[in-house]
Amino acid sequence: MITTLPTKLTLAAFLAQPETKPASEFIDGTVTQKPMPGGEHSLLQGELCTTINQVTEPQKLAYAFPELRCTFGGASIVPDVTVFRWDRIPRQPSGRIVNRFKLHPDWTIEFLSPHQSRTKVERNILHCLEHDTQMGWLLDPDDASVRAFLPHQEPILFSDPDAILPVPTWLSSSDANLQLTLATLFGWLNL
Numbered sequence: 001m002i003t004t005l006p007t008k009l010t011l012a013a014f015l016a017q018p019e020t021k022p023a024s025e026f027i028d029g030t031v032t033q034k035p036m037p038g039g040e041h042s043l044l045q046g047e048l049c050t051t052i053n054q055v056t057e058p059q060k061l062a063y064a065f066p067e068l069r070c071t072f073g074g075a076s077i078v079p080d081v082t083v084f085r086w087d088r089i090p091r092q093p094s095g096r097i098v099n100r101f102k103l104h105p106d107w108t109i110e111f112l113s114p115h116q117s118r119t120k121v122e123r124n125i126l127h128c129l130e131h132d133t134q135m136g137w138l139l140d141p142d143d144a145s146v147r148a149f150l151p152h153q154e155p156i157l158f159s160d161p162d163a164i165l166p167v168p169t170w171l172s173s174s175d176a177n178l179q180l181t182l183a184t185l186f187g188w189l190n191l
Contacts (some may be wrong), residue, residue: 027075036115040141047188055178060086072104073131077124090128104131107168112140125149134168145188
């Protein structure tokens with residue numbers, strides 16, 4: 001269940017508040033709290049981050065982060081998984097990663113949880129695409145499907161278990177080989 005706080009805040013006022021658990025997000029002037037992740041969500045999130053990082057990290061191509069707050073375009077959201085190309089990961093002058101990411105991800109991935117509004121989750125993905133994110137995925141464990149979102153296009157629904165899911169062009173055109181099917185993705189749920 002999503003809790004909407006009744007008072008509208010500015011982004012600066014929202015960011016000055018303490019973090020909540022689960023995380024709260026600020027978009028379109030409204031604060032909403034994400035639902036607490038369940039077992040399916042947690043398992044898919046962990047496996048997906050690990051799988052992406054096994055392919056992209058050795059080549060310093062990209063890195064997948066779970067539950068990372070991203071503040072950009074007047075919003076502050078916490079996608080389930082964000083993927084940043086290696087050269088866009090914000091760092092301190094020492095080279096160490098920063099704590100606050102004030103930029104859009106290159107790839108955003110969300111999982112639809114029970115009792116969660118699909119519209120709210122899609123709004124977060126669309127906000128990312130409007131600010132130069134190259135691809136969004138919305139995974140729906142209930143019907144074992146993925147909707148792929150690309151800028152200026154209608155979402156593409158993938159429901160065939162053998163369908164190879166699209167990845168951003170910067171990843172598909174590299175030597176990295178990330179090919180995931182729905183069968184593989186949702187097969188992770190069968191430990």
